Amino acid sequence: MSGSALSGLKQLAAKHISLRQAFNTDPGRASRFSTKACGITLDYSKNLIDDQSWQALQQLAAQSNINAVLQAMLAGDKINNTEQRTVWHTMLRKTDVQGLELDGEDIGAAIADCRARMTALVSQLHQGEYKGYSGKAITDLIWVGIGGSLLGPQMAVEALTPYHCSPVKLHFAGNIDGAVVSDVVKNLDPATTLVFVASKSFGTEETKQNALAVRQWFKDNGADAAAIARHFWATSSNIAAAAEFGIVEQNILPMWDWVGGRYSLWSAIGLPVALMIGNEHFAQLLKGAEAMDEHFINAPQAENMPLTLALLGIWYINGFGCQAQALLPYSHYLRLLPSYVQQLDMESNGKSVDINGQPLTDATAPVIWGDAGTNGQHAYHQLLHQSALAVPADFILPLKPAHSLTDHHQRLAAHCFAQTQALMQGKTLQEATDECLAAGMTAQQAAELAPHKVSPGNKPSNTLLLPELSPYYVGALIALYEHKVFCQGVIWRLNSFDQWGVELGKQLSGPIYQALSGSDASKLDSSTQALIAAFSQHK
Template identity: 45%
Template structure:
């Protein structure tokens, strides 16, 4: 039987949460003039300001006690050592090994070198299509972890793109998405990257077959199509059977889960866009966060702190959703990426022993780029009937006009302060009243570049892992995804042209 909620650490937090209900964030700041500086931690080039969370020193001590009770650091060390922390599939979760540089496993270093060779030929124009024309257009085909990471990273680092190659992403099995891309594509100059660990993922394989048929119908009859495909997969045999040349198949491994695989050859499209040296910077940034996570004590450990802040709100204040608000248009895809990372990892209702849990786990994660969200859903954040904890992600240095960037930062700070302190003026009508006491973190990057993006994404990876440790769940499987795939396959055979549900 799951006993987490019966532990002394859990019960102490329940009692403490009730005691804090009688205070406000305004009062907490007034009582401690150093609060804004004291509840601010830096690590691996990032800064976390959690002073606007409704908590005090005792809260942090109790959260640390809960994390220690759940052996978060032991689980971290076992994950880093390659232990089979994915218990239901008897696999390691060694995504950190993908960014260890010269210390990475030989197979990883070989794969990165292979990526580099393929990228160099495509970026230089040496790689040509079947009719001899230079490849100029890359269409990345993947879904879930094979799509969301590359899509986010390419958008985030668009300012570092130094190639004439054009890029598109296709993930949905709905033919509309691929058809729209193909309408603006030149078959002689387009290359498809089919990214699927199993090379049986329905969306990716069906789209790759459709792309192959499109090429065959538009290139001279009998033209070999191998030069228009690269595969990233753990199923080399299936890729060869599809018709992809042996040297155009890059590996992925079962110890790197899809939502943790951007650092692997799944990130080929990013390397094509920014080049191998900058891709190495991206990996190095993640490695810096890995080192911080491995060595910093709880009170200074950014991923651990973020994880327990989430536990505090979900399990002791009833938060059911969490907002991610990047105040940088280049990070507009971050909420979608984190939806998979957090909800697929920790959206579980049984613990590692297979027992039903009697506490909440992952909240629904959502959000949008600032300042756009201010004109759609921030109304609910400020005056809705439920409190939604939020992460503001801010850049000290932006791209382009500094004056407009200062406006972005000012808006982010204003939103965080309004959420925290509210607006209490007896002369105003009730509908102008802001209740305040709504918690948020401020995560600050110096600037958005490959290294800092790597740090940021690794920060969230480790945050998710620590929450899984506290909740005693396996953050590395996704059985809730698998059954739907099986049902769809069986239903497809029964439809037989009848599309009425």
Template identity: 50%
Template sequence: MTELTQSQTWNELVAHTEALPHMRALFESDPQRFDKMSTTACDLFLDYSKNRASEETLSLLFKLAEECKLESKIKAMFDGDVINTTEKRAVLHTALRATPGQKILLDGVDIVQEVQQAQAQMASFVSSITSGDWKGYTGKPITDIVSIGIGGSFLGPKIVSQALRPYWNKALNCHFVGNVDGTSITEKLKPLDAETTLFIMSSKSFGTQETLTNTLSAKDWFIQQGGTQSDIAQHFVAVTSNVAKATEFGIDANNIFPMWDWVGGRYSLWSAIGLPIALMIGMDNFRELLNGAHQMDQHFANTPLSENMPVIMGLFSLLYGNFHNAQSHVVLTYDHYLRGLPAYFQQLDMESNGKSVTLDGTQVDFSTGPVIWGGEGTNGQHAYHQLLHQGTALIPADFIMPLKSHNPLGEHHKQLASNCFGQTQALMQGRSYEESLTELAGSTLSENDKRTIAKHKVMQGNKPSNTILMDKLTPATLGSLIALYEHRTFVQGAIWDINSFDQWGVELGKNLGNDVLERLSATADATELDSSSNGLINMFRQQTI
């Protein structure tokens, strides 16, 4: 058994959660529950009153966090300690949104200065594109950006750019390519003009298989459309650590932007990986995005645990996974621009906390990261919300909504809000058999049918949710929101004593994929593999001969 599950506080939580009353009763017993269990930070409002928790629950959770030395672990991350122990790296994505006056030393080097230099390089480049000074090989300004990456280098810029569509430069369009499926890049390139298209290749090594393959295909397309090798410098830039490979490809050294080992891919949108974002919303708005995240960093680092928004959210997630056997967590965005956030948070949480051993290699005896999924409201209400309300699985939910819309149209936003708030209420209170019978009282059904149908209309309720509100979706509030979930993820990993910053499962898939690629090309013997893999490889070979 691990030290965590043997602790007295852990076992007190086990007994306590089993004895908690229904949330209906918790609300009825305390008219001030909403005021007591809501908080504001960095222009975000969190209502956590619709959770299976009393004051004693919270007290035990905070006590567990203290025993697990959460505060010192938070400090270690911000100080640049090597908390990614398996890769011997510091974890300093927070330095990417540090203010110019801050000083963060890593191996004796002030990395804030390096970050500021990279941002200055980005600002100069963004200005040259958006002003029209940068010209393509035929003298035309750039109209389309194609961002090529994979993982965090793809998903972060895509989701944030999508979310901030109201702030886009109307003279530009942005397209994102991640999947190595040839259909993806083919369809993206079909409507584009090589004379006015700029490609951003994001790969730390300049050799990530999917990213390099897509970039080489983009280069072939560019040359087929009339460009030459010497024209590549005007149409391709890179975010990479491998300057030699990038310049060999044809990219001007002045248009190669840095990446650092102390930033993981899923935490990298704040760096030059966010160049597509900066191009689309402008550098001033990009800095507002960084500032929103910085404000959440300061809140997380300096606020007592009991008032700390990421800590509260992280502890509730841990509560449901470890003490209520919840296997998944749903994120529901009541704003069309935020429709991609569930996928972004999915990568952030599942790639970080999908682990099965503690830092010292001990096998865990508790659940770690849940499956994160979700979608936009109100679409989900006519689909998977049925499972949330009446299914047998406990699925905690986060509801996210701006109070003001960028597109106020008639009663649309009021109806959207009514659905958002109504769903959280329904999940909490449910509907009893007696209430169902009362609803059917005036119908023409027989008494027997009423009793039968009433059973089908019962919802147990007691389904937990958080509601996160902001005045309006802006670069700053989006930065705060994303940083909130970054730190929420950290909180869980810190208490579980796992490494939230490596991803050896991802690496295994990459390595085996490269091995299979050689065998698909018949340069290696597939019979050395298991019979299933060998059979699948042979089927592919037969169809491509």
């Protein structure tokens, strides 16, 4: 989409809309600005839109060729043009993969085989049939990965805690901070521990170093090469590197180059989820994502939930100049969702050039942040309500709790709905003054305190209601945000599926590591030299 088309949003956004007035004058606003998909309800009526601006956003979508790019993606075209890769993560959650081919390869058979191997491994672990080198059953699994190889399964495992049924305990090791691996292995027994290394290239520094540390832990406890081969698995596209590490080929699950890391939950990267919730529930996770895929592909534009979320995000970023978005799940189990969506959104669309390498003239992805409600209400909601900053927010609430404390859940829902109402309507100076007077203050006291209690309101939010936090709805929710990011990338005319921006820091860390180890640092900038010197004094 051209810069001029997006620039037109600024003129539209300059028209003042009072949400409080809009609800007072339009009783049908909530029903008009809401939609449903896969059992999920999206209420977007508390957004700074009217019929004119919403029609303009719909027109923007129609001009953006989203459907053509979507069809190219589904057809296997290499829409990741900078890496010349197909983008086919949606195929990993299809129920029927028979006949699925890409560049002459039977991808359907490969996907089915990978699923079967995952299912078999999970069953063996659940039934205690997988024995370690000492003949004992596996009791613990260490998942070594980072980025999409960690954030996706970690988030989904946490989200589906009520469905955990595994006798095998799961431990994640991602950060290269040595405290992570040290803490993970501290109370484990190598004889009953399985290790899974998740790395497409099998060369990612953090993952490789953590895997080496765990392998050394095995060796320090007397494990030989045969024992290590028995206890180490991997998912990777670099079989040679994994084999060189000591992992036998039959213990390597595939990772295809048409699956980006942040979209890889549906592949063998999802094994920790299958392990913890069981194979049948993992199939339901895939089914929920597939259902959202079908909705996104087939739903009319005006009823398309991912597109609706995408357009609202475009509206605030390019119309109002908003630079952040809050993701506020009112569910303890969804507390890692903001971290997951951070990578999904910011790594996908945090770009400065378009798909042809030309500089973008408009802002793209927002800074995503948030935490579980109601914790955030006692922290950053102060900024949301009274700061001059405008931070659009997504509130997410499962309607049915995963526990028996129903009054707790009713209070949680009350807080969720109240926050969206408070952001929308705010509190005027007159209302704050009347409130102070009703509390027994004098007129002077009320006049002094009331300005501090004013909330401007007119702060936009979406509310997403899930019937319950089941594997199916979690799958649909994740796919919803995936497709939202896709739509925004198409509208901004950028490549959502590469991440070249993360490479520079990796490249520069090599020479710095060498300098920290004693090599010449004279060619580095003076600040970096000083930091190296300070670090070296305390080695």
